[in-house]
Amino acid sequence: NAGVMQNPRHLVRRRGQEARLRCSPMKGHSHVYWYRQLPEEGLKFMVYLQKENIIDESGMPKERFSAEFPKEGPSILRIQQVVRGDSAAYFCASSRSGDLYEQYFGPGTRLTVT
Amino acid sequence: AQTVTQSQPEMSVQEAETVTLSCTYDTSENNYYLFWYKQPPSRQMILVIRQEAYKQQNATENRFSVNFQKAAKSFSLKISDSQLGDTAMYFCAFMKGTSGTYKYIFGTGTRLKVLA
Numbered sequence: 529n530a531g532v533m534q535n536p537r538h539l540v541r542r543r544g545q546e547a548r549l550r551c552s553p554m555k556g557h558s559h560v561y562w563y564r565q566l567p568e569e570g571l572k573f574m575v576y577l578q579k580e581n582i583i584d585e586s587g588m589p590k591e592r593f594s595a596e597f598p599k600e601g602p603s604i605l606r607i608q609q610v611v612r613g614d615s616a617a618y619f620c621a622s623s624r625s626g627d628l629y630e631q632y633f634g635p636g637t638r639l640t641v642t
Numbered sequence: 643a644q645t646v647t648q649s650q651p652e653m654s655v656q657e658a659e660t661v662t663l664s665c666t667y668d669t670s671e672n673n674y675y676l677f678w679y680k681q682p683p684s685r686q687m688i689l690v691i692r693q694e695a696y697k698q699q700n701a702t703e704n705r706f707s708v709n710f711q712k713a714a715k716s717f718s719l720k721i722s723d724s725q726l727g728d729t730a731m732y733f734c735a736f737m738k739g740t741s742g743t744y745k746y747i748f749g750t751g752t753r754l755k756v757l758a
Contacts, residue, residue: 561745570733570748571687584745617685628744629675629694629737633687 530555532622532634540640541610549605549637553622560603561631562595565617577603610641644669646736648749655724656757662709663719663752665734673739676710676717677746682730690732693717695739724756 533552541547553560558579563571576584577597588595592610597603607614617638621631645668655661667676678690693701693710700708705722721728731753735746 559744563746570750571746573745573747576745584743587745619687621687623744629739630677630689630692631744631746632689633679635684635686638685 532557532620532632534618534620534634534637536637537635538638538640540642542642543611544609547607547610547614547639549607549618549620549639551603551605551620551622551634553603553620554624554632557622557624557632559623559625559628560597561621561623562603562605563619563621565619565636567616571619574605607639610639612641615639615641644671644736644738644747646734646747646749648732648734648752650752651750652753652755654755654757655721657724657726659724660720660722661724661754663721663732663734663754665717665719665749667715667717667734667736669715669736669738671738671740675737675739676708677735677737678706678708678717678719679733679735679748680728680730681733681751682727687733691719721754726756726758728754729756730754 560577562574565571573587575595592608594606617636619636620634623631647666674695676693680688691703709718731751733751734749
């Protein structure tokens, strides 16, 4: 059973470009979470999605950031017009409906904005 | 709002010795879950151990055990017989037990080095 997959693992963008981060949850998992880890800090919750629905986006910046989890395909975290402060590791996690209290993490995408 | 505090930014321990990492949290909830995650240099987040607040018995996973003190809101991790592969960042995390809010709140982490 493959784990949570994220791609790309590393992404370099220039200021003003768009970044698209992808997350495929574990098989059988329909709940996806995105977290951001700034250098030398812990992970901070951004958004929680189920298929086709955003359940909790209380940790998402109000501008430039959006997330989706379509019926088919991976979850996407999209950052428009990136700035240097967006440089961080972005982790996706997934859980199954039978146990929402335990999340399995992907390897993360390290975004560098130059 | 819930907060999680890890007051030890760095710790070191000799191989085969025992080390305890501290974590305190603040919440008004009665039903919640606590976790310890390990993040090695690969940056992969690995679940070490999980504790349900309604369980009085401390969770144990092989060499890893917790000391859960609900009244004191303390959740420390004990690693016995430390191994070089235990070198990593360790994060304590809290999750409310009520439905609809399944997000982790993480502490700032403790960097553990196991010395040969």
